[in-house]
C-alpha cells in the first residue's frame with residue numbers, strides 16, 4: 571500500500587477541488603506526482619485506472635486516467651459533458667481499503683478536459699473506462715463510492 575495515497579476518513583478527500591486557471595510548472599509537477607502515485611497500484615489484482623489530485627492531498631482539479639491500452643492521460647479541469655444509459659458498476663477505490671461497492675453509473679460518457687499545454691480535448695468513454703471517469707470526477711467534488 572502506498573503511503574502517498576490518502577485514506578478515508580482524511581478530510582482532504584472531502585474537499586471540492588479548485589479549478590486550475592493557469593497551467594504552470596507547479597501544476598505540471600503535481601500532475602507528475604499524481605501519475606507516479608497511480609503507478610504504485612500496478613501490482614494490484616484489481617487495476618486502479620484513475621486517480622484524482624485530492625487523493626494525494628492536492629486541492630486542484632487534476633485527474634490521471636488510464637485507457638484500455640494502458641495509456642495514462644493527464645486531465646486538467648475534467649468535466650463530463652454528456653452521459654447515458656444507467657448501468658451497474660462494482661467498484662473499488664484506492665482511498666478505501668478492502669471495500670467493494672455496487673454503484674449506478676452511466677455506461678457512456680464524454681469527458682472534456684485540458685491537457686498540460688492547455689489544449690481542450692474530448693474523450694468518449696465506454697463501460698469500465700466510463701465508470702472510472704465518473705468515480706474520479708466524484709473525487710474532485712469530494713464524493714466517495716461509500717456515499
Ligand SMILES: [Zn+2]
Pocket residue numbers: 662663664665705706709
Ligand atoms: Zn477512488
